[in-house]
Amino acid sequence: MSQPIHFHPSSGFDQRSREAMNDLHLRRSFRGAMDFLQAKRRAQFTDANELSRLRDLGEAIRRHALANLPQLLEELESRLSRNGVQVHWAQTPEEARAIVLEIAKRKEAKSVVKGKSMVSEEIGLNHALEAAGIDALETDMGEYIVQLAGEAPSHIIMPAIHKTKQQIAELFAAKLPGVAYTENVDELIRIGREVLRKKFATADIGLSGVNFMVAETGTLFLVENEGNGRMCTTVPKVHIAITGIEKVVAKLDHVAILNTLLPRSATGQPVETYQNFISSPRKPGELDGPDEVHLILLDNGRTQAYGDVQLRATLQCIRCGACMNHCPVYARIGGHAYGTTYPGPIGAIISPHLLGLGATHRLATASTLCGACAEVCPVRIPITDLLVRLRNEAQAADADSSLRGAGESRKPLVSILFRAWALVYRYPTLYRLSTWLMSRGRAFMPGYQGAWTGIRTPLIPAKKRLRDLMAERQRTN
Amino acid sequence: MPNHTDAPRRYPAKPAAAYLFSTCLVDQFSPEAGLDAVRLLEREGIAVHFPPDQTCCGQPAYSSGYPEEAKAVARLQLDLFPEPWPVVVPSGSCAAMMLHNYPKLFADDPVLGPKAVALAERVFEFTEFLVHVVGFSRHDEAAEPCTIALHTSCHARREMGVHATSAALLAGLHKVTVAQQARAEECCGFGGTFSLRHPEISEAIVTDKVASLKESGAEAVVSADCGCLFNILGHAEFLDKEAGRKPTLPGEHIASFLWRRTGGGDQA
Numbered sequence: 001m002s003q004p005i006h007f008h009p010s011s012g013f014d015q016r017s018r019e020a021m022n023d024l025h026l027r028r029s030f031r032g033a034m035d036f037l038q039a040k041r042r043a044q045f046t047d048a049n050e051l052s053r054l055r056d057l058g059e060a061i062r063r064h065a066l067a068n069l070p071q072l073l074e075e076l077e078s079r080l081s082r083n084g085v086q087v088h089w090a091q092t093p094e095e096a097r098a099i100v101l102e103i104a105k106r107k108e109a110k111s112v113v114k115g116k117s118m119v120s121e122e123i124g125l126n127h128a129l130e131a132a133g134i135d136a137l138e139t140d141m142g143e144y145i146v147q148l149a150g151e152a153p154s155h156i157i158m159p160a161i162h163k164t165k166q167q168i169a170e171l172f173a174a175k176l177p178g179v180a181y182t183e184n185v186d187e188l189i190r191i192g193r194e195v196l197r198k199k200f201a202t203a204d205i206g207l208s209g210v211n212f213m214v215a216e217t218g219t220l221f222l223v224e225n226e227g228n229g230r231m232c233t234t235v236p237k238v239h240i241a242i243t244g245i246e247k248v249v250a251k252l253d254h255v256a257i258l259n260t261l262l263p264r265s266a267t268g269q270p271v272e273t274y275q276n277f278i279s280s281p282r283k284p285g286e287l288d289g290p291d292e293v294h295l296i297l298l299d300n301g302r303t304q305a306y307g308d309v310q311l312r313a314t315l316q317c318i319r320c321g322a323c324m325n326h327c328p329v330y331a332r333i334g335g336h337a338y339g340t341t342y343p344g345p346i347g348a349i350i351s352p353h354l355l356g357l358g359a360t361h362r363l364a365t366a367s368t369l370c371g372a373c374a375e376v377c378p379v380r381i382p383i384t385d386l387l388v389r390l391r392n393e394a395q396a397a398d399a400d401s402s403l404r405g406a407g408e409s410r411k412p413l414v415s416i417l418f419r420a421w422a423l424v425y426r427y428p429t430l431y432r433l434s435t436w437l438m439s440r441g442r443a444f445m446p447g448y449q450g451a452w453t454g455i456r457t458p459l460i461p462a463k464k465r466l467r468d469l470m471a472e473r474q475r476t477n
Numbered sequence: 478m479p480n481h482t483d484a485p486r487r488y489p490a491k492p493a494a495a496y497l498f499s500t501c502l503v504d505q506f507s508p509e510a511g512l513d514a515v516r517l518l519e520r521e522g523i524a525v526h527f528p529p530d531q532t533c534c535g536q537p538a539y540s541s542g543y544p545e546e547a548k549a550v551a552r553l554q555l556d557l558f559p560e561p562w563p564v565v566v567p568s569g570s571c572a573a574m575m576l577h578n579y580p581k582l583f584a585d586d587p588v589l590g591p592k593a594v595a596l597a598e599r600v601f602e603f604t605e606f607l608v609h610v611v612g613f614s615r616h617d618e619a620a621e622p623c624t625i626a627l628h629t630s631c632h633a634r635r636e637m638g639v640h641a642t643s644a645a646l647l648a649g650l651h652k653v654t655v656a657q658q659a660r661a662e663e664c665c666g667f668g669g670t671f672s673l674r675h676p677e678i679s680e681a682i683v684t685d686k687v688a689s690l691k692e693s694g695a696e697a698v699v700s701a702d703c704g705c706l707f708n709i710l711g712h713a714e715f716l717d718k719e720a721g722r723k724p725t726l727p728g729e730h731i732a733s734f735l736w737r738r739t740g741g742g743d744q745a
């Protein structure tokens with residue numbers, strides 16, 4: 001049983017982040033992992049000019065793909081169909097789940113082995129499979145661990161990053177029959193692998209995500225490090241790939257460039273251990289491969305982002321996770337606090353399209369706008385600008401915004417405060433008067449200044465403002 | 478618009494006059510920092526003009542989701558700098574607001590749009606201006622040796638790309654040792670209204686920042702941003718008061734530090 005994602009992630013966000021910050025194990029796990037991943041990434045990009053050029057290219061490729069999205073998706077579908085891959089379109093998570101269940105029913109499938117797929121998390125597929133009496137097993141080691149623990153992934157690349165090896169050792173000893181407690185990481189991985197190996201051979205369906213889809217060749221490109229993705233996509237008789245509509249690129253050459261950015265940004269690896277190019281089911285005479293390959297293309301709100309010139313950049317994402325690895329907020333509250341499939345900065349900018357802004361507005365405010373995310377994003381998504389835009393939409397007074405849930409979380413009192421603030425700061429006379437009064441009344445400045453003084457000494461205005469000091473200087477000069 | 482911040486800026490020759498946009502925080506809460514910036518520039522032969530109608534760059538509203546209110550306030554500043562002089566801002570965050578966000582805010586306005594762009598081009602963060610325009614090269618031979626830590630604000634670092642200039646100014650002072658801190662590039666947790674909207678997360682971040690600054694062995698911290706300083710020093714002071722001990726982490730704006738180190742204090 002995996003933990004359901006919160007459909008109103010904003011409510012409870014504070015509670016969840018507080019709990020996470022008070023959990024010192026968790027804090028240490030995340031901090032250690034973030035430091036490690038940052039250092040690994042840094043070591044991959046030692047030449048700032050090369051990195052800058054590559055990011056330009058990555059951005060250009062993704063922007064080009066999005067600018068031509070409808071045509072590329074059509075081209076992709078027709079290529080894939082010609083290659084013998086069955087393409088399905090799903091507008092909602094319900095539709096996507098129904099497509100999977102339909103195939104499973106037709107094939108009388110009893111078990112599914114899953115490679116890592118965040119989109120399958122997004123649609124809550126494991127629940128649906130379980131409800132239909134189908135055994136769904138995660139085969140990525142990290143996903144396997146969180147599944148065993150009944151949790152959701154806390155990171156899009158490293159799903160079990162919140163767990164210490166002691167916790168994993170306890171989990172294995174408790175949940176796997178005949179397994180003794182061991183903190184030896186190699187041994188833990190060996191144990192996990194043994195369980196999984198057996199399942200690959202007997203599963204009826206293999207399910208996977210997709211990293212990039214190539215329109216010109218009709219190819220699904222999938223990277224991984226454990227070989228489980230290759231097993232899932234070649235051993236069972238049926239392979240179902242599921243991904244978002246935005247993952248298409250025009251040319252195979254584009255994948256080559258994006259994939260020099262992806263592993264280096266994500267885990268700091270120069271290249272992944274496995275790169276899978278899937279273009280068709282098994283052809284006559286071929287030794288392995290599934291009899292059927294299906295691709296499910298999910299919208300789930302992505303067209304909303306696509307329809308907005310600025311927010312479209314959200315869809316450039318190649319899901320490397322670098323933004324969360326460098327985020328000071330994510331490093332402290334971890335992935336689960338967000339309550340969404342995609343946590344961290346990318347989660348804050350994509351989730352409003354998937355779940356509505358009313359349910360997710362608090363995520364966009366949970367950023368200092370420090371820009372560490374945008375600085376490392378391999379495809380140059382202006383994440384901070386998008387966060388600001390989402391904040392605007394969340395406060396928008398009139399419902400002329402095309403975003404689902406815009407204005408729902410508007411707080412009248414805060415709006416009044418900002419209107420008053422603008423009034424004072426736009427008229428020099430009012431500003432002069434109010435700052436003069438504050439300086440005069442500095443002795444009466446309250447020692448309690450809301451959340452500020454919870455952990456800081458109060459801010460006290462100076463006796464004389466800079467403008468007073470400047471005026472004095474002018475007089476004496 | 479693509480988001481290219483890697484391109485280097487072009488800098489003008491050292492001018493005879495410059496404007497100071499002090500920022501609302503400096504004007505009201507840290508006027509000494511502003512005054513020291515003025516003194517430093519004047520000692521380099523630059524006449525500093527302080528347009529008295531200036532208020533705030535508008536960032537509090539901009540980053541909180543109130544673009545109209547931000548625009549109304551930014552609109553006032555657009556007209557305050559009529560001469561073609563550089564506009565020096567003793568805050569990386571406010572400078573970044575004027576440099577990057579003013580053009581975006583007024584992009585659709587045929588009159589104010591070009592005005593915002595023209596202003597943005599001559600907005601310089603204070604340390605950036607000292608290094609790249611003034612060519613500041615004074616020494617601190619007469620001063621006592623000291624060890625300090627430098628905190629660079631995120632906006633100075635990432636939006637202005639000027640984290641190197643504060644460091645360069647300190648490196649030019651022979652008797653100053655800059656202590657190495659863990660995760661120097663990480664945010665201090667201020668984030669303007671973020672510190673009020675998410676006080677607990679802000680606390681978690683600033684707690685770590687203060688700890689790593691102290692662990693660096695520095696006697697004090699300097700920064701080119703008052704927002705970060707208020708957050709870091711305010712928290713350090715809070716901890717000291719709670720513990721009933723003397724201040725353990727004092728600090729000041731880099732303008733004041735430079736002015737004092739290079740003999741300014743003696744003449745004043």
Ligand code: SF4
Nearest residue numbers: 317318320321323377
């Ligand atoms: S937003 Fe950028 S950094 Fe974050 S996961 Fe997507 S591509 Fe990576």
